[in-house]
Amino acid sequence: MADITGVLLAAGFSRRFGAGKFHGKLLYELDHQPLIAHTAAALAPCDRIVAVVRADDVVLQSVLRTLDVDCVLNPEPSRGMGYSIACAIQETTPTSLRGGWCLLPADMPYVKATTTQQLVDALRVGSELAAPFYQGRRGHPVAFSAHYRASLAALDGDTGARVILQQHADRLTAIASDDAGVLADIDVVADLYATS
Numbered sequence: 001m002a003d004i005t006g007v008l009l010a011a012g013f014s015r016r017f018g019a020g021k022f023h024g025k026l027l028y029e030l031d032h033q034p035l036i037a038h039t040a041a042a043l044a045p046c047d048r049i050v051a052v053v054r055a056d057d058v059v060l061q062s063v064l065r066t067l068d069v070d071c072v073l074n075p076e077p078s079r080g081m082g083y084s085i086a087c088a089i090q091e092t093t094p095t096s097l098r099g100g101w102c103l104l105p106a107d108m109p110y111v112k113a114t115t116t117q118q119l120v121d122a123l124r125v126g127s128e129l130a131a132p133f134y135q136g137r138r139g140h141p142v143a144f145s146a147h148y149r150a151s152l153a154a155l156d157g158d159t160g161a162r163v164i165l166q167q168h169a170d171r172l173t174a175i176a177s178d179d180a181g182v183l184a185d186i187d188v189v190a191d192l193y194a195t196s
Contacts, residue, residue, distance in 0.1 A: 004046045004048075004101065004102060005047065005092045005094070005099075005100075005101050005102070006049040006050070006102045006141070007049075007101050007104065008043065008069065008106045009052055009088075009103065010051045010064075011052045011053055011074040011077040011084045012107075013077070025186060026060055027059065027063060030109055034063055036109075037063075039106050039107070039108055042113050042116055043102060043104060044113045045113055045120045048070070049068075049070070050069065051072070052072045052085075052087050052088050054074060073087070079156055079157065080158030080160075082155035082159060085103060085152055085160060086155045088103075089101065089155075093146075094145075094149075096146065098123060098124055100144050100145040100146050101152070102141040102143045103141055103143075103160075103161060108185050108186070109181075110184045111141065111181040111182055111184075119132070120143070122143060122173045127173040129143065129148075129172040130174075131143065131172060131175065134177050138174075139182025142165065148168075
């Protein structure tokens with residue numbers, strides 16, 4: 001069976017959330033658990049989960065250890081989400097071309113594990129790229145096969161992996177989803193209460 005790594009992108013600064021530099025958004029309590037615990041649960045169908053975190057965010061690292069999530073340290077978080085993705089890819093290597101990664105921003109706690117399972121299944125049967133679409137809009141997580149390892153490992157800046165998806169749109173397996181959580185990211189506290 002191919003090995004697929006779930007990647008939580010958790011090296012941001014959460015400046016808009018307004019609850020403190022280190023103890024803000026990702027540790028905000030949601031249903032008696034830190035927000036990031038919900039996001040990690042969404043990646044449960046993956047064979048392994050890693051989180052890309054800032055080296056100085058030791059509280060978040062400690063919480064992730066209790067969730068059995070491995071941490072990959074981003075030494076330059078100001079370089080953006082693309083660089084965080086590159087850090088994760090450089091630290092993880094699938095054992096076959098049907099392995100790969102499911103990338104999920106850590107501030108998306110409403111994604112369902114069943115959605116991630118569909119992406120994992122798509123990779124395992126040979127899809128190169130896969131993403132959920134809710135009401136016609138592409139959401140997260142996004143799955144990349146091992147075919148894209150070099151491209152992902154070279155990312156930098158704040159646009160994430162969007163350029164790869166644009167360049168290879170004809171290879172994307174679009175999965176119709178009824179999971180509204182694939183579009184729901186949390187930027188401010190009010191977003192937690194605007195999402196059902």
